[in-house]
Amino acid sequence: MDFTIRTSGPGLYEFTHDVADWVRGRGDGLLTLFVRHTSCSLLIQENADPDMKQDLNAFFQKLGPQADHPSMDYLTHTLEGPDDMPAHIKAALLPVSLSIPVRGGRLALGTWHGIYLFEHRSRPHHRTVAAQFTAS
Amino acid sequence: MDFTIRTSGPGLYEFTHDVADWVRGRGDGLLTLFVRHTSCSLLIQENADPDMKQDLNAFFQKLGPQADHPSMDYLTHTLEGPDDMPAHIKAALLPVSLSIPVRGGRLALGTWHGIYLFEHRSRPHHRTVAAQFTAS
Amino acid sequence: MDFTIRTSGPGLYEFTHDVADWVRGRGDGLLTLFVRHTSCSLLIQENADPDMKQDLNAFFQKLGPQADHPSMDYLTHTLEGPDDMPAHIKAALLPVSLSIPVRGGRLALGTWHGIYLFEHRSRPHHRTVAAQFTAS
Numbered sequence: 001m002d003f004t005i006r007t008s009g010p011g012l013y014e015f016t017h018d019v020a021d022w023v024r025g026r027g028d029g030l031l032t033l034f035v036r037h038t039s040c041s042l043l044i045q046e047n048a049d050p051d052m053k054q055d056l057n058a059f060f061q062k063l064g065p066q067a068d069h070p071s072m073d074y075l076t077h078t079l080e081g082p083d084d085m086p087a088h089i090k091a092a093l094l095p096v097s098l099s100i101p102v103r104g105g106r107l108a109l110g111t112w113h114g115i116y117l118f119e120h121r122s123r124p125h126h127r128t129v130a131a132q133f134t135a136s
Numbered sequence: 137m138d139f140t141i142r143t144s145g146p147g148l149y150e151f152t153h154d155v156a157d158w159v160r161g162r163g164d165g166l167l168t169l170f171v172r173h174t175s176c177s178l179l180i181q182e183n184a185d186p187d188m189k190q191d192l193n194a195f196f197q198k199l200g201p202q203a204d205h206p207s208m209d210y211l212t213h214t215l216e217g218p219d220d221m222p223a224h225i226k227a228a229l230l231p232v233s234l235s236i237p238v239r240g241g242r243l244a245l246g247t248w249h250g251i252y253l254f255e256h257r258s259r260p261h262h263r264t265v266a267a268q269f270t271a272s
Numbered sequence: 273m274d275f276t277i278r279t280s281g282p283g284l285y286e287f288t289h290d291v292a293d294w295v296r297g298r299g300d301g302l303l304t305l306f307v308r309h310t311s312c313s314l315l316i317q318e319n320a321d322p323d324m325k326q327d328l329n330a331f332f333q334k335l336g337p338q339a340d341h342p343s344m345d346y347l348t349h350t351l352e353g354p355d356d357m358p359a360h361i362k363a364a365l366l367p368v369s370l371s372i373p374v375r376g377g378r379l380a381l382g383t384w385h386g387i388y389l390f391e392h393r394s395r396p397h398h399r400t401v402a403a404q405f406t407a408s
Contacts, residue, residue, distance in 0.1 A: 044232045045227070166404055231368070272407070
């Protein structure tokens with residue numbers, strides 16, 4: 001099964017409820033999420049405070065700024081725009097897959113955990129996340 | 137099953153032996169570990185030299201220093217203390233879940249591999265790590 | 273089953289085809305790859321453009337330079353050479369395990385996805401990656 005997440009610029013897009021709905025009633029097992037792109041990521045993080053999402057995005061923008069930033073003048077893969085190679089860098093630093101235990105049809109998340117698609121590109125995208133359930 | 141790890145400040149806390157004990161006798165399959173918090177991480181790293189643990193912790197403290205450090209003046213999520221948002225940042229950079237093959241009831245770790253809880257907060261905590269075994 | 277990948281210095285070594293061959297005919301399930309070392313990583317990234325691989329390697333060399341670089345003067349674990357501790361740092365920042373859904377005996381990768389061993393050490397190595405398939 002694939003989830004589709006629409007994005008409109010860098011930042012975190014939560015889809016915890018869609019995932020929780022999909023595993024409901026499945027008993028015990030393992031849920032795997034896998035993002036089928038090289039310029040966005042998956043992330044589990046706090047879902048209580050929107051400031052946290054903004055700060056997290058700001059940190060990664062500073063760690064891997066656009067290719068036209070002086071600190072990134074060594075980049076050569078720039079044909080697809082200044083946000084492309086930094087997006088690949090962030091996709092290397094952040095998870096491409098998540099493994100979440102499922103107990104009695106419920107995600108064994110922490111109290112404050114949300115599941116996010118972390119978009120690294122500037123233009124709007126439709127992102128596909130493959131989901132797999134393995135009973136244990 | 138949940139492992140509980142007590143922490144007392146930033147750094148690496150090994151619990152390899154507890155995990156090895158739990159999978160013993162289970163045959164072939166996949167072990168998933170999943171940390172149910174947003175301000176600590178899991179990590180597999182060398183367990184031979186304590187200097188390595190100290191250096192690793194130092195690197196991440198420099199990469200994501202406390203919120204009162206000049207380089208972090210853009211942070212807005214600071215209500216829970218200067219170590220809170222940097223802990224979320226480190227939790228994004230380091231694994232929330234680990235997937236370890238099990239063969240004949242033994243973890244297929246490398247020779248020098250240890251399994252760690254990586255604490256990012258300053259105050260003492262009890263941390264919960266969910267474990268799941270899926271036979272293959 | 274273990275894959276062996278021969279490396280000759282820092283950079284990305286693709287082994288997507290070996291993995292695709294190994295899962296062919298296995299139906300639906302989950303593939304886990306796990307690298308049994310503490311100074312190299314696994315990575316899923318674009319496999320279309322060699323410039324991307326070079327830039328990605330350059331980014332991580334800047335983020336965690338050799339121990340004799342002035343910015344790394346706080347490192348104490350330097351007995352095994354100037355590339356050793358920075359290799360552990362990169363191994364903490366990049367995946368030790370990958371979880372890839374398999375559908376009808378095919379890896380559910382994205383269109384441009386390649387599977388890489390990311391070497392962080394300078395000298396040539398033989399690297400071992402454990403593979404596990406769990407039917408779903």
